[in-house]
Amino acid sequence: MTDSGWILYKRLLGYVKPHWRAFALAIVGFVIYAASSTALAEMMKRLIDGIQNPDAAFRFFLPLFVVIMFAARGLGTFLSTYFMAYVGRYVIHTLRCEVFAHLLHLPGRFFDNHSSGQLVSRVTYHVEQVAGAATNAVTVILREGLFVIGLISYLLWTNWMLTLLFLGVTPIIGVVVNYVSKRFRRISKRIQHSMGDVTHVASEALSGYRVVRTHGAEAYEQQRFERVSEENRRQSMKEAMTRAVSSPVILMLVAISMAFLVWLAMAPALMDNMTPGEFVAFITAAALMIKPVRQLTEINGDIQKGIAAASELFGLLDLTPEQDEGKRIPEKLIGEVVIDNVSFRYADDQPYVLHDISLTVAPGELVAIVGRSGSGKSTLVSLLPRFYRPSKGRILIDDINADDFALGPLRQHIGLVSQQVTLFNATIADNIAYGIANPDRAAIEAAAEAAYASEFIDKLPQGYDTVVGENGVMLSGGQRQRLAIARAIFKNAPILVLDEATSALDTESERYIQKALEYVCKGRTTLVIAHRLSTIERADRILVMEQGRIIEQGTHQALLEAGGAYAALHQLQFQESE
Numbered sequence: 385m386t387d388s389g390w391i392l393y394k395r396l397l398g399y400v401k402p403h404w405r406a407f408a409l410a411i412v413g414f415v416i417y418a419a420s421s422t423a424l425a426e427m428m429k430r431l432i433d434g435i436q437n438p439d440a441a442f443r444f445f446l447p448l449f450v451v452i453m454f455a456a457r458g459l460g461t462f463l464s465t466y467f468m469a470y471v472g473r474y475v476i477h478t479l480r481c482e483v484f485a486h487l488l489h490l491p492g493r494f495f496d497n498h499s500s501g502q503l504v505s506r507v508t509y510h511v512e513q514v515a516g517a518a519t520n521a522v523t524v525i526l527r528e529g530l531f532v533i534g535l536i537s538y539l540l541w542t543n544w545m546l547t548l549l550f551l552g553v554t555p556i557i558g559v560v561v562n563y564v565s566k567r568f569r570r571i572s573k574r575i576q577h578s579m580g581d582v583t584h585v586a587s588e589a590l591s592g593y594r595v596v597r598t599h600g601a602e603a604y605e606q607q608r609f610e611r612v613s614e615e616n617r618r619q620s621m622k623e624a625m626t627r628a629v630s631s632p633v634i635l636m637l638v639a640i641s642m643a644f645l646v647w648l649a650m651a652p653a654l655m656d657n658m659t660p661g662e663f664v665a666f667i668t669a670a671a672l673m674i675k676p677v678r679q680l681t682e683i684n685g686d687i688q689k690g691i692a693a694a695s696e697l698f699g700l701l702d703l704t705p706e707q708d709e710g711k712r713i714p715e716k717l718i719g720e721v722v723i724d725n726v727s728f729r730y731a732d733d734q735p736y737v738l739h740d741i742s743l744t745v746a747p748g749e750l751v752a753i754v755g756r757s758g759s760g761k762s763t764l765v766s767l768l769p770r771f772y773r774p775s776k777g778r779i780l781i782d783d784i785n786a787d788d789f790a791l792g793p794l795r796q797h798i799g800l801v802s803q804q805v806t807l808f809n810a811t812i813a814d815n816i817a818y819g820i821a822n823p824d825r826a827a828i829e830a831a832a833e834a835a836y837a838s839e840f841i842d843k844l845p846q847g848y849d850t851v852v853g854e855n856g857v858m859l860s861g862g863q864r865q866r867l868a869i870a871r872a873i874f875k876n877a878p879i880l881v882l883d884e885a886t887s888a889l890d891t892e893s894e895r896y897i898q899k900a901l902e903y904v905c906k907g908r909t910t911l912v913i914a915h916r917l918s919t920i921e922r923a924d925r926i927l928v929m930e931q932g933r934i935i936e937q938g939t940h941q942a943l944l945e946a947g948g949a950y951a952a953l954h955q956l957q958f959q960e961s962e
C-alpha cells in the first residue's frame with residue numbers, strides 16, 4: 385500500500401477509536417474464527433492417522449471435535465459480523481454528519497465552484513463507498529487474513545522447510561496486488577466522479593423540468609444523461625475487468641506453488657519423515673489457503689474504492705471553512721455601516737467587480753442602490769454578512785471592523801432578502817420563522833401582515849400551516865417574495881438588506897410593499913437594491929452604480945435636477961410606463 389493509503393487508513397481508524405470495545409469484540413470473533421478454521425487441517429491429520437489405527441476414544445472424540453469446531457466458528461462469525469457492522473455503521477454516520485456539517489460552513493466561493501449534485505453525491509455515494517471499505521473489507525481482511533496467518537503458522541509447525549518453499553511465490557503475488565490496487569483506486573476515483581455527474585445532471589434536469597419541456601429539450605437532456613451514465617458504465621466495466629483478471633491470476637500463482645509443493649512433498653526423502661496424516665494435513669492446510677486468498681484479492685477492489693472515496697471526503701473536510709476568527713459578539717447594534725475604500729474580486733484570477741467604494745450609512749437611514757445589472761450591487765451587499773470579504777479596504781459596523789465580529793452573531797443582526805428567494809419545503813409559518821424552534825405565532829402573523837403576505841396566506845385552505853413545496857413551487861413569484869420579506873421582518877434585525885425584493889411583484893402589491901417598507905425601515909438601517917425606481921423615490925439617499933463604482937448619489941429630487949445617469953434612467957422608465 386502506498387504512503388497516502390496508509391495515512392488515509394490511519395485517519396479512518398481515528399473514527400473507529402471511540403468504538404474500540406466493539407472493535408475488540410469483533411477482533412476476538414475473527415481470532416476464534418481463524419483458529420477454529422485452522423483446526424480443520426489438524427482434524428484431517430487426526431482423521432487419517434486415526435483411520436489407520438482406530439480406537440474407541442477416537443470414535444468419540446472426532447465427532448465431538450467437529451461440533452465444537454463449528455460452534456466456535458459460528459460464534460466467531462457472529463461476533464465479527466455484528467460488531468464490525470456496528471463499528472462500520474458508526475464510522476459512516478459520523479463521517480457523513482461531519483462532511484455535511486463541514487459543507488454548511490464552507491465559504492461562498494466553494495459553492496460557486498461546485499454543483500450541488502456533486503456535493504450531494506459526496507454525502508451519499510462516497511460515504512457508502514467508505515462503508516464498503518470500513519465494514520466488509522475490514523471484515524474480510526481480518527477474518528481471512530488471520531485465517532491465512534493461522535494456516536501458515538500451522539504449515540510452518542508441520543514442516544517449515546516445505547512451507548518456506550511454498551511461500552516463495554508471495555513476492556510475485558505482492559507485485560500483482562500492488563499494481564492492481566493502484567489501478568483500482570484510479571478507476572474508483574473516476575467512477576465516483578461520474579456518479580456525481582449522474583446526480584448533477586439528473587437533479588438539474590428534474591428540478592428545471594419546465595424549462596426542459598418548453599424548450600423541447602427532453603432528447604437533449606436524455607442524451608446528456610446517457611453520456612454521464614455511459615461514462616459511469618465504462619469505468620465500472622474497467623473495474624470489473626481488473627477484478628475479473630486479477631483474481632484468477634493470483635489464484636493461478638497460488639496453484640502453481642501448490643503443485644510445486646505437492647511435487648516436492650512426494651519426494652521420497654520427505655515422505656519418509658511424515659506420517660500420512662501429517663502429509664494430508666499439510667496439503668489440506670495449503671489447499672484451505674486458496675479460499676481466503678481469493679477473498680482477499682477480491683476485496684481489494686472494495687478497499688481501493690473506499691480509499692479513493694475517503695481521500696475525496698478527507699480532502700473536503702480539510703478545506704478551510706469560512707474565516708471566523710472574530711470574537712466580538714454584538715450586543716445591540718445601532719446599525720451604522722461604513723464601507724471604507726472597498727475593492728473586490730471574486731478570485732485572484734478574476735477582474736475586480738467593485739472599485740474603491742466608500743460609503744457611510746447612518747443608523748436608521750434608508751439607502752437605495754440602483755444601476756444596470758452586473759454593476760456590482762448584489763456583490764456589494766453580500767459583503768455585509770461576509771459571504772465574501774473585501775479584497776481591499778474594510779467594512780465597519782458601529783465603528784467596529786466587520787471581521788472582528790463572530791460570524792454567527794454578526795449575521796444575526798442582518799436581515800437579508802436576496803435576489804433568488806429560497807423557501808424550504810415546510811409550512812408557511814416555519815418558512816417565516818426559519819431556523820427558530822417553537823416560534824411565537826403572533827410574531828409570525830405580525831411579520832406576514834407587515835409584508836402584506838397575510839392577505840394571500842389567509843386565503844389558503846390551511847393558512848399558515850400550508851406546506852409550500854420544494855422552493856415554494858405552490859406559490860407565485862410575488863407571494864414567494866412577500867414570504868421572504870416577512871421572514872426578514874420576523875428576524876427583526878437592525879440592518880436590513882433587500883436585493884431586488886420587489887422585482888417579482890405586480891404594481892399593486894409593489895405599492896403595498898412600498899408601504900410595508902416604510903414601516904419596516906423605521907428604526908433600522910436599510911439598503912434597498914431596486915430595479916423599478918418608483919419604489920425608492922422616498923429613500924433618504926439613492927446611489928447609482930456603474931461598473932463597480934458609485935457614480936452618483938443624492939435624493940431623488942437632487943439627482944433628477946442634476947440631470948445625470950439617474951435622471952436618464954428615470955426618464956427611460958417613465959417613458960416605458962407611459
Ligand SMILES: Nc1ncnc2c1ncn2[C@@H]1O[C@H](COP(=O)(O)OP(=O)(O)O)[C@@H](O)[C@H]1O
Pocket residue numbers: 496730737755756757758759760761762763764
Ligand atoms: N459568484 C460569482 N463569481 C464570479 N463572478 C461573479 C459572481 N457573482 C457575480 N459575479 C460577477 O460580478 C459582477 C457583478 O455582479 P452582481 O453584483 O450580481 O451585479 P448586480 O447585482 O448589480 O446585477 C458581474 O460581472 C458578475 O458576472
Ligand SMILES: [Mg+2]
Pocket residue numbers: 758761762763803883
Ligand atoms: Mg443583483
